[in-house]
Amino acid sequence: xxxxxxxxxxxxxxxxxxxxxxxxxxxxxxxxxxxxxxxxxxxxxxxxxxxxxxxxxxxxxxxxxxxxxxxxxxxxxxxxxxxxxxxxxxxxxxxxxxxxxxxxxxxxxxxxxxxxxxxxxxxxxxxxxxxxxxxxxxxxxxxxxxxxxxxxxxxxxxxxxxxxxxxxxxxxxxxxxxxxxxxxxxxxxxxxxxxxxxxxxxxxxxxxxxxxxxxxxxxxxxxxxxxxxxxxxxxxxxxxxxxxxxxxxxxxxxxxxxxxxxxxxxxxxxxxxxxxxxxxxxxxxxxxxxxxxxxxxxxxxxxxxxxxxxxxxxxxxxxxxxxxxxxxxxxxxxxxxxxxxxxxxxxxxxxxxxxxxxx
DNA sequence: AACCCGGGGAA
DNA sequence: TTCCCAGGGTT
Numbered sequence: 001x002x003x004x005x006x007x008x009x010x011x012x013x014x015x016x017x018x019x020x021x022x023x024x025x026x027x028x029x030x031x032x033x034x035x036x037x038x039x040x041x042x043x044x045x046x047x048x049x050x051x052x053x054x055x056x057x058x059x060x061x062x063x064x065x066x067x068x069x070x071x072x073x074x075x076x077x078x079x080x081x082x083x084x085x086x087x088x089x090x091x092x093x094x095x096x097x098x099x100x101x102x103x104x105x106x107x108x109x110x111x112x113x114x115x116x117x118x119x120x121x122x123x124x125x126x127x128x129x130x131x132x133x134x135x136x137x138x139x140x141x142x143x144x145x146x147x148x149x150x151x152x153x154x155x156x157x158x159x160x161x162x163x164x165x166x167x168x169x170x171x172x173x174x175x176x177x178x179x180x181x182x183x184x185x186x187x188x189x190x191x192x193x194x195x196x197x198x199x200x201x202x203x204x205x206x207x208x209x210x211x212x213x214x215x216x217x218x219x220x221x222x223x224x225x226x227x228x229x230x231x232x233x234x235x236x237x238x239x240x241x242x243x244x245x246x247x248x249x250x251x252x253x254x255x256x257x258x259x260x261x262x263x264x265x266x267x268x269x270x271x272x273x274x275x276x277x278x279x280x281x282x283x284x285x286x287x288x289x290x291x292x293x294x295x296x297x298x299x300x301x302x303x304x305x306x307x308x309x310x311x312x313x314x315x316x317x318x319x320x321x322x323x324x325x326x327x328x329x330x331x332x333x334x335x336x337x338x339x340x341x342x343x344x345x346x347x348x349x350x351x352x353x354x355x356x357x358x359x
Numbered sequence: 360a361a362c363c364c365g366g367g368g369a370a
Numbered sequence: 371t372t373c374c375c376a377g378g379g380t381t
Binding site for chain 3: 028042043044045046047048049050051052053054088090091094121122123124125126127130142144145146147187191194195200201258
Binding site for chain 2: 049053085087089200201306307308309345
């Protein structure tokens with residue numbers, strides 16, 4: 001018996017598991033899943049993503065790539081297109097890298113130790129614990145946003161969850177509380193409990209089985225927990241997109257530099273530090289790439305896209321060229337191909353509204 | 360330790 | 371608007 005486990009700890013775990021047995025009605029496609037590939041895929045998709053948003057993506061991925069070998073052998077552009085709109089595209093790159101690694105190094109057998117799982121690209125402490133417990137019944141406690149919220153409230157912990165000390169505190173506490181005899185059930189229970197009862201806003205304290213011993217409930221601090229320390233500064237950026245068109249061809253470039261949307265594609269971009277007129281944007285374009293015989297045919301309205309730490313304002317300017325410039329020839333594709341290419345949301349939105357694409 | 364990386368839904 | 375989501379990687 002671990003002496004550092006108090007009465008409060010035991011009440012928490014026992015009551016949580018009882019709730020899980022009798023009152024947990026949450027349904028998700030990957031629940032009770034034991035195939036580590038499917039568990040891994042669902043966990044990567046759900047990183048910083050709501051279940052409601054990720055579910056459709058999960059189902060499409062499983063349908064198209066029912067086993068990891070299929071994913072490992074898929075074309076990169078195809079996988080990106082399937083991931084399009086889900087955000088955090090490094091997850092998609094890491095997904096493909098890990099699928100390839102497991103295919104080649106592990107011969108399609110998913111690694112079964114916590115250490116090996118944690119070493120996979122795109123798999124951090126949370127995801128490793130999730131795969132280890134759900135897939136292999138190993139005693140590792142998951143610590144995600146749900147868990148930190150539940151623990152910070154029940155144990156009245158005001159340490160900010162986004163600090164090193166906070167992460168250490170919640171990780172150690174979560175591991176103490178885990179029922180080592182049924183790690184998968186316990187982890188499922190605490191996350192479902194956080195998502196359905198101990199919610200971020202208006203939690204259901206009046207029908208919470210833990211409330212009698214919940215420190216935040218006792219001290220009326222439920223609504224200020226968990227604590228966070230960071231304040232995010234949102235940077236404004238202005239994107240002038242030029243659609244260089246030559247007949248049925250159009251210029252599309254991949255985003256490869258260290259910036260947002262790496263791995264997706266876009267039109268010719270000229271970024272300005274402030275909102276500029278179409279005329280000035282065209283002038284800047286001419287300075288950057290000297291194109292002759294160009295004719296503006298259409299200027300779109302302004303589109304906005306809010307990211308966590310940036311706000312993008314974009315305008316799309318259609319430019320007709322007489323011929324494909326030789327130095328840019330490798331970037332021209334048939335307009336018909338656009339539907340197979342993965343774009344950021346702001347471009348997808350424009351393309352859905354623009355009718356030229358079908359002409 | 361601080362910062363970067365998307366998009367959407369709920370209040 | 372603000373918050374935050376089954377977080378992880380880089381500097």
